[in-house]
Amino acid sequence: MKYVDEFRDAGIISGVAREIVRAADPSRLYRIMEVCGGHTHAIYRHGLRDVLPANIELVHGPGCPVCVLPTGRVDDGLAIAARENVILTCFGDMMRVPGTKGTPLELKARGADIRMVYSPLDALRIAASNPEKHVCFFAIGFETTAPSTALTILRAQELGVTNFSVFCNHVTIVPAMRAILDSPDMRIDGFVGPGHVSSITGCRPYEFIARDYGKPVVVSGFEPLDILESILLILRQLDAGEARVENQYKRIVPWEGNPPALMALARVFELRPYFEWRGLGFISQSALGLKSDFAGFDAEKLFNVPGVRVTDPRGAQCGEVLKGVLKPPQCKLFGTECNPEHPVGALMVSSEGACAAYYRYAMHASAVEA
Amino acid sequence: MCLAIPGQVVEIAQKEPLARVNVGGVTRNVNIGLLDDGAVAPGDWILIHVGFALSKIDEGQAQDQLRMLRAMGEDGLAIEEVRGYSFAEPSR
Numbered sequence: 001m002k003y004v005d006e007f008r009d010a011g012i013i014s015g016v017a018r019e020i021v022r023a024a025d026p027s028r029l030y031r032i033m034e035v036c037g038g039h040t041h042a043i044y045r046h047g048l049r050d051v052l053p054a055n056i057e058l059v060h061g062p063g064c065p066v067c068v069l070p071t072g073r074v075d076d077g078l079a080i081a082a083r084e085n086v087i088l089t090c091f092g093d094m095m096r097v098p099g100t101k102g103t104p105l106e107l108k109a110r111g112a113d114i115r116m117v118y119s120p121l122d123a124l125r126i127a128a129s130n131p132e133k134h135v136c137f138f139a140i141g142f143e144t145t146a147p148s149t150a151l152t153i154l155r156a157q158e159l160g161v162t163n164f165s166v167f168c169n170h171v172t173i174v175p176a177m178r179a180i181l182d183s184p185d186m187r188i189d190g191f192v193g194p195g196h197v198s199s200i201t202g203c204r205p206y207e208f209i210a211r212d213y214g215k216p217v218v219v220s221g222f223e224p225l226d227i228l229e230s231i232l233l234i235l236r237q238l239d240a241g242e243a244r245v246e247n248q249y250k251r252i253v254p255w256e257g258n259p260p261a262l263m264a265l266a267r268v269f270e271l272r273p274y275f276e277w278r279g280l281g282f283i284s285q286s287a288l289g290l291k292s293d294f295a296g297f298d299a300e301k302l303f304n305v306p307g308v309r310v311t312d313p314r315g316a317q318c319g320e321v322l323k324g325v326l327k328p329p330q331c332k333l334f335g336t337e338c339n340p341e342h343p344v345g346a347l348m349v350s351s352e353g354a355c356a357a358y359y360r361y362a363m364h365a366s367a368v369e370a
Numbered sequence: 371m372c373l374a375i376p377g378q379v380v381e382i383a384q385k386e387p388l389a390r391v392n393v394g395g396v397t398r399n400v401n402i403g404l405l406d407d408g409a410v411a412p413g414d415w416i417l418i419h420v421g422f423a424l425s426k427i428d429e430g431q432a433q434d435q436l437r438m439l440r441a442m443g444e445d446g447l448a449i450e451e452v453r454g455y456s457f458a459e460p461s462r
Contacts, residue, residue, distance in 0.1 A: 038372055092371065119401075141371065147404050147422070196372075196374050222442075258425065
């Protein structure tokens with residue numbers, strides 16, 4: 001509750017929390033998954049679990065791009081950085097994600113030319129100003145970020161830049177949600193749907209979840225009040241025996257998404273037949289690759305990456321945490337070998353990873369919960 | 371990288387899909403190619419992600435978003451990110 005009080009609408013929040021208590025049937029357990037890592041971060045930061053009744057369990061979903069990237073792909077990207085005359089560029093979040101031989105930051109310290117960028121367009125600019133080098137952008141992210149990579153590739157083509165490529169790891173959220181629904185050890189009653197991803201995709205892609213699986217999906221904003229309202233809307237649907245897609249984040253999310261961004265995605269990318277996700281394994285049609293028209297910008301075609309599948313570090317249970325089967329403190333390495341200073345797994349790296357968020361904000365409660 | 375940062379449009383470029391935006395006193399060019407043509411004008415507010423405008427918002431939404439970033443302790447990161455957009459700045 002500590003952080004919730006900082007909001008001007010603390011009174012409204014308490015009101016919604018009371019309505020949640022009223023709407024929840026005390027005789028049943030609710031498992032609600034917040035899909036997006038931004039929601040996970042906000043839930044811990046604002047202590048929202050403390051205002052929910054004990055029979056509502058929040059399960060942290062796979063919507064954190066660095067968290068779901070398997071170690072093998074990190075190794076593949078770092079193999080590109082090890083080539084001569086290559087500059088590898090990536091977002092800051094990637095710099096501390098461990099590969100088998102170390103993090104990008106550690107490899108940089110050992111002499112690899114790895115540079116942090118804030119935009120894929122910055123990577124393109126580095127390529128334009130270093131014509132004697134090849135510049136590869138290590139692209140990660142869901143549908144929120146993928147259109148930016150698409151426009152950057154189109155721009156590179158337009159400018160005739162030939163020493164630029166993209167190592168594409170863009171993933172799409174809906175197949176991961178389907179994999180979770182199909183997983184035998186998961187039982188999710190409803191989803192708090194991602195906010196910014198949905199501003200691109202719109203709400204339609206979630207309709208099958210309501211129609212075929214009978215689970216409510218409420219696309220949500222990121223303020224404490226947004227998240228609590230979304231949980232309340234899910235409870236009300238469950239109480240009424242309904243399953244619909246609702247849009248709580250109308251102020252940002254149009255029902256049909258962002259057409260120019262969707263067009264850019266369709267122009268540059270195609271669905272890969274399958275892609276590996278940390279914790280969830282191989283999921284069919286869950287990731288984007290470059291269309292053959294853009295093969296000249298495709299780092300996987302230009303560089304023969306190892307493509308090896310690497311298991312999680314010994315003892316780390318990132319996969320179970322990512323699927324919501326285990327809570328972060330239930331992992332054997334949590335808080336001891338694996339901590340934000342020395343992350344063993346990616347969930348401890350990003351502030352949107354469940355383990356890092358738990359470590360930072362909820363450690364004091366861990367003895368009670370674990 | 372998962373930040374959505376509110377900024378106010380100062381100027382629209384003539385030839386490229388770029389807008390000069392002000393984010394908490396820092397001005398940088400961001401790409402507006404993901405918005406419909408002519409969607410934004412000087413004075414408008416946009417939500418920025420990795421150097422691209424994701425959507426046009428109103429001033430109230432921009433204030434809400436700023437307040438949220440502050441409450442999440444991410445306002446400093448947001449400014450750092452915007453300051454880092456160098457793709458359409460004059461060479462140093």
